[in-house]
Amino acid sequence: MSTIFRLDSSIRTESSVSRAVADTLEASVIEAEGSDTTVIRRDVGLSPVPSDVWATSAFAGFTPEGDRTDEQLAAQAVAAELADEVVAADVLVIATSLYNFGVSQHLKTWIDTVITDPRFAPGTQTVKGKPAFLVLARGGGYGEGTPREGWDHATAYLRRILEDVWGLDLDVIETELTLAEVTPQMAELRDLARQQLAESHEAARTSGRSVTVKLRSAA
Ligand SMILES: Cc1cc2nc3c(=O)[nH]c(=O)nc-3n(C[C@H](O)[C@H](O)[C@H](O)COP(=O)(O)O)c2cc1C
Numbered sequence: 001m002s003t004i005f006r007l008d009s010s011i012r013t014e015s016s017v018s019r020a021v022a023d024t025l026e027a028s029v030i031e032a033e034g035s036d037t038t039v040i041r042r043d044v045g046l047s048p049v050p051s052d053v054w055a056t057s058a059f060a061g062f063t064p065e066g067d068r069t070d071e072q073l074a075a076q077a078v079a080a081e082l083a084d085e086v087v088a089a090d091v092l093v094i095a096t097s098l099y100n101f102g103v104s105q106h107l108k109t110w111i112d113t114v115i116t117d118p119r120f121a122p123g124t125q126t127v128k129g130k131p132a133f134l135v136l137a138r139g140g141g142y143g144e145g146t147p148r149e150g151w152d153h154a155t156a157y158l159r160r161i162l163e164d165v166w167g168l169d170l171d172v173i174e175t176e177l178t179l180a181e182v183t184p185q186m187a188e189l190r191d192l193a194r195q196q197l198a199e200s201h202e203a204a205r206t207s208g209r210s211v212t213v214k215l216r217s218a219a
Contacts, residue, residue, distance in 0.1 A: 002033040002215060005089030009045045009096045009107040010137070017137035017178045017197065022095035024201045025133055025173070028208020029091060033215075040085045044106040051109050053078050057116040076117075082110065083117035091211050092132035092168065096158070098139065103154040111161055120166070128167030131214045133207060134158055135200075136172065139179035141189070169214065171207050175200040 006026055010016040030037045057079045060072035068076070086092065096107050119126040134155075142152040155174070163170045177193035180186040186193075 001036045001038065002029070002090045002211075003038040003040060003088055004029055004091045004093060005040045005042070005085055006093045007095065007107075007110070008041075008043045009094075009104040009110070011045045011097075011099075011104075011106075013046070016097075017175050017200075018095040018097050018135050021137070021173060021175060021197075021200045021204050022093050022133075022135045025093055025135065025204035025208050028205045029093075029211050030208075032209045032212040040089060042082070042085055042110070044110045045104070048106040049078065049082070049109050049113050051105070054109055054112040054116065057113060061116055061118075079113050079117045082114050083119050086114065086127060087119060090130065090215055092127075092130060093135065094132065094158075094162070095135040095137075096154070097137045098152055098154050101151050101153050103157055107158075115165075122165060125167040129218060130168050131211050131218075132162060132168035132170045133204075134162060134170060134172045135204070136174045137178050138174070138176045139183075141176045143176070173200050173203045173207065 004026060006022065008016075008019055008022065010018050013019065026039065030039075053075045056072055056075035060068050060076045063072060094107075096104050099105070114120050115122070118124070136155060136158075138152060140148060142148050142150070155172070159170065159172065162168045175196055177186065177189050177196060180189040180193035
């Protein structure tokens with residue numbers, strides 16, 4: 001029996017592309033792994049980790065155990081709960097969106113808070129080698145040669161944390177031009193946007209199936 005950790009961070013539910021593609025991926029993993037697959041859900045888009053938990057938990061780590069305040073202990077308990085969910089999973093699905101050319105603040109707070117748990121301190125790599133998927137949605141286009149090439153400051157950061165700091169076996173499924181359908185100035189990009197969305201769902205289906213192979217070879 002496998003366990004998926006599914007994190008969402010889009011601030012919307014209606015029409016969310018990252019949630020929809022992650023749904024396809026999750027369904028594909030469950031189809032491949034069996035209906036007894038457990039899904040641990042964390043939705044920081046709808047229920048953000050309070051932004052002050054990170055600093056309080058971080059400072060608790062610099063405070064001798066007996067001297068920690070109740071507030072520090074509570075923040076550490078939140079960090080431990082978030083970290084437990086990641087550690088318990090066999091597969092991670094992290095869905096997110098590009099906001100103001102950067103990473104979702106809710107996802108960043110979640111990452112920062114998890115890193116305050118001793119199991120995720122830099123250099124620990126507690127989840128090294130676990131299969132993981134980063135499902136990203138961007139309203140615009142940032143490809144090579146486009147006017148905003150280099151303006152996506154989220155993807156490289158997320159790769160750095162998930163792949164390099166945590167050591168996950170990461171696949172990235174990116175969907176661009178998601179605003180084309182609702183933005184008149186992007187009307188001519190709608191066909192391309194629809195094609196990209198279809199390709200992302202297909203990639204999610206294929207990736208979901210591939211998880212079984214990864215899990216068996218790791219066992
Ligand atoms: C507050 C806000 C800021 C956004 N900033 C950007 C941005 O800087 N660049 C971009 O390409 N899209 C931007 N978008 C569009 C989202 O990236 C796009 O709608 C994406 O599909 C959102 O993910 P979701 O579909 O899962 O909700 C922004 C959307 C919102 C609501």
